[in-house]
Amino acid sequence: MTSEILLRGLELTRRWGGVVAVNQVSLDLERGTVHAVIGTNGAGKSTLINLLSGEYPPSEGRVELLGQDVSNWSQPRRARAGLGRSYQRNTIFPSFTVFENCRLSAQAHWQKPWAIWQSARHCPDSSAVASHAARRVGLGDLMDRPAGLLSHGQKRQLEIAMCLATEPQVLLLDEPLAGMGAEETDRMLALLDELKPGHAILLVEHDMDAVFRIADRITVMVNGCQVASGTPEDVRNNPEVQSAYLGEEH
Numbered sequence: 001m002t003s004e005i006l007l008r009g010l011e012l013t014r015r016w017g018g019v020v021a022v023n024q025v026s027l028d029l030e031r032g033t034v035h036a037v038i039g040t041n042g043a044g045k046s047t048l049i050n051l052l053s054g055e056y057p058p059s060e061g062r063v064e065l066l067g068q069d070v071s072n073w074s075q076p077r078r079a080r081a082g083l084g085r086s087y088q089r090n091t092i093f094p095s096f097t098v099f100e101n102c103r104l105s106a107q108a109h110w111q112k113p114w115a116i117w118q119s120a121r122h123c124p125d126s127s128a129v130a131s132h133a134a135r136r137v138g139l140g141d142l143m144d145r146p147a148g149l150l151s152h153g154q155k156r157q158l159e160i161a162m163c164l165a166t167e168p169q170v171l172l173l174d175e176p177l178a179g180m181g182a183e184e185t186d187r188m189l190a191l192l193d194e195l196k197p198g199h200a201i202l203l204v205e206h207d208m209d210a211v212f213r214i215a216d217r218i219t220v221m222v223n224g225c226q227v228a229s230g231t232p233e234d235v236r237n238n239p240e241v242q243s244a245y246l247g248e249e250h
Contacts, residue, residue: 014047
């Protein structure tokens with residue numbers, strides 16, 4: 001079966017003066033797969049996500065989204081073209097309800113500047129997309145709850161719902177499991193598994209047990225460089241990776 005590559009980073013490099021945060025990293029994100037990026041703090045993982053999402057321009061290399069070179073595109077333009085991302089820290093609006101958070105994301109994506117007579121609050125299209133996104137992540141019974149009153153795990157679910165409300169094909173998730181207990185982690189992994197068939201998912205994560213449970217491919221970064229990339233079994237058995245990051249227990 002031919003793979004469908006939705007997002008591609010080609011020899012991406014990012015420099016700040018003499019500091020090289022990401023050094024010639026390449027990876028392909030395929031529809032129907034979770035591609036995990038692992039590494040210690042400072043390895044360049046979040047910088048890599050920022051290069052792929054458009055928050056930073058690459059110093060060298062290029063980014064292709066749905067077969068098109070988007071290296072010079074802004075983050076909002078990439079988002080409108082089908083790329084969604086979450087951050088390490090919650091980026092929700094705590095005083096707004098779950099539904100309102102999702103609706104704002106939907107409206108940001110499906111803008112209707114010509115409909116000046118229509119209240120954005122009553123836009124049927126964005127409301128339908130918002131409701132569907134909230135239900136898909138398991139928050140359908142909490143639509144009217146202020147986001148600030150959600151549990152930590154539910155807030156992370158809401159962030160993914162807000163991504164889904166922009167109807168992306170690619171999801172870049174930066175440590176979505178951080179701070180979660182075992183039950184919340186299980187729910188999040190089940191959600192990612194459900195989302196896999198229709199998306200290409202990049203997962204940056206420190207929870208190695210979770211990574212090896214969910215990932216189809218793993219890229220390992222050390223000091224901004226890509227030291228290994230392959231199936232979980234390939235990575236698990238790589239002596240260089242074991243020495244640099246995983247340790248003998250994996």
